[in-house]
Amino acid sequence: MKRVEVRLNLEVVAPLLDLMKEASDALKSRLAVRAHVPGSDADFVNNWKQELLEGQTDDIQVLLALFDVDFFATGVIALDTENGEAVLRACSALRLRIREAHLKPLGDESLESGEVPLDEMPEEQRKAFAAYVFLATLQELIVEHLDPTEPEG
Amino acid sequence: MSGTKAQQLWRVVVLNDPVNLMSYVVMLFKLLFGFDEKTARRHMLEVHERGRSVIWIGNREQAEAHAYSLQRWHMKTVLEPDETR
Numbered sequence: 001m002k003r004v005e006v007r008l009n010l011e012v013v014a015p016l017l018d019l020m021k022e023a024s025d026a027l028k029s030r031l032a033v034r035a036h037v038p039g040s041d042a043d044f045v046n047n048w049k050q051e052l053l054e055g056q057t058d059d060i061q062v063l064l065a066l067f068d069v070d071f072f073a074t075g076v077i078a079l080d081t082e083n084g085e086a087v088l089r090a091c092s093a094l095r096l097r098i099r100e101a102h103l104k105p106l107g108d109e110s111l112e113s114g115e116v117p118l119d120e121m122p123e124e125q126r127k128a129f130a131a132y133v134f135l136a137t138l139q140e141l142i143v144e145h146l147d148p149t150e151p152e153g
Numbered sequence: 154m155s156g157t158k159a160q161q162l163w164r165v166v167v168l169n170d171p172v173n174l175m176s177y178v179v180m181l182f183k184l185l186f187g188f189d190e191k192t193a194r195r196h197m198l199e200v201h202e203r204g205r206s207v208i209w210i211g212n213r214e215q216a217e218a219h220a221y222s223l224q225r226w227h228m229k230t231v232l233e234p235d236e237t238r
Contacts, residue, residue, distance in 0.1 A: 033170070035224050038163075038217055038232040048221065055225050088177065092227040096172050108171035136174055143176045149183040 003080040004145045006138075010075045016131040017067055023097040023131075024060045031056060032093035056093055063090035079138075084146040091135040098135075102128030161234060163216035165209040168229040169200050178228070182208065185222050210235050 031052055037045045063086070066077040079087060102125055103111055110116050116129060175197055182193035186209060199206035209219050216232050223230040 031224075033224065033227045033229055036220075036229070036231045038213075038220065052221075052224055089226055092173055092177065096170075096227060099172055112171065139174055139177055143174075143180050147180055149180060 001081050002146050003078060004141065005076050005078050006141060007074075007076050008071075010072065012130075013067075013075075013134065014072070015127060016134055019098065019127055019131045020094055020135075021064070023094045023101065024064060026101065027056060027060060027093055027097055029053075032096040056089075059086040059090040060093060062086035063094070079142055079146060081146055081148065084142045085148055088139055088142050091139045095132055095135050098128050098132050103132060160212060162210050163213050164207045164233045164235045165216050165219045165223070166231050166233055167196070167200050167206050167208050167223060168231065169204045170229050173227065175201065181223075181226050181228070185219070185226075 031049065035049055035052055037048045039045065062083050066079075066083075066087070071077055099111065106116050106125075106129075111132070114133070118126060118129070121129065178197045178200065179190070179193045182188050182196050183190065186193075188196070196206045196208055208223075209216065213232075220230045220232050
């Protein structure tokens with residue numbers, strides 16, 4: 001099993017966890033992306049959405065579990081081929097929610113390029129942007145080192 | 154003349170979103186559809202530049218399964234009847 005240990009700066013990452021938790025709480029009852037469900041049968045539509053929501057909740061739990069007591073003692077999180085896909089999806093869900101809740105006024109072009117006026121941003125929005133970038137970095141690490149489409153060597 | 158009606162085919166269409174990373178989308182297309190790197194990248198760029206890409210065409214049941222999988226990865230996905238044939 002491939003495994004990557006990432007040492008994070010506790011002073012930088014710990015303050016972002018509250019924001020990630022806030023996004024996680026908001027996603028307990030709603031999907032990060034509105035689901036377009038084919039068909040008009042109400043039971044089918046409800047089951048489809050409910051299963052997506054349960055998967056989303058499970059994935060986010062896997063991500064948040066990385067930041068446990070051990071993380072606060074060592075600053076290290078461990079990513080591997082078992083948790084990698086769930087963490088990838090959870091990062092995507094939280095980034096979508098954080099953008100929706102905090103970063104929309106910045107505009108998508110600025111967000112994509114990373115060229116945002118950090119000095120002019122309110123503290124809460126600056127923290128949201130940092131969490132948004134942090135989650136993208138986690139995704140890039142997983143895609144680069146634990147790509148599930150690459151055979152394990 | 155055969156009286157058999159051709160089976161309706163469905164398109165799985167991925168729509169652009171401003172959040173998901175290009176590398177994430179390429180990996181996902183490879184993972185879910187078995188695309189090679191070049192094909193996955195072409196679809197990703199089509200989504201990014203044109204706002205949508207038809208990722209797969211086939212029967213309704215499989216199209217639904219693909220749409221569900223893509224939505225599980227937080228991709229904006231719709232099904233459309235394939236009117237091209």
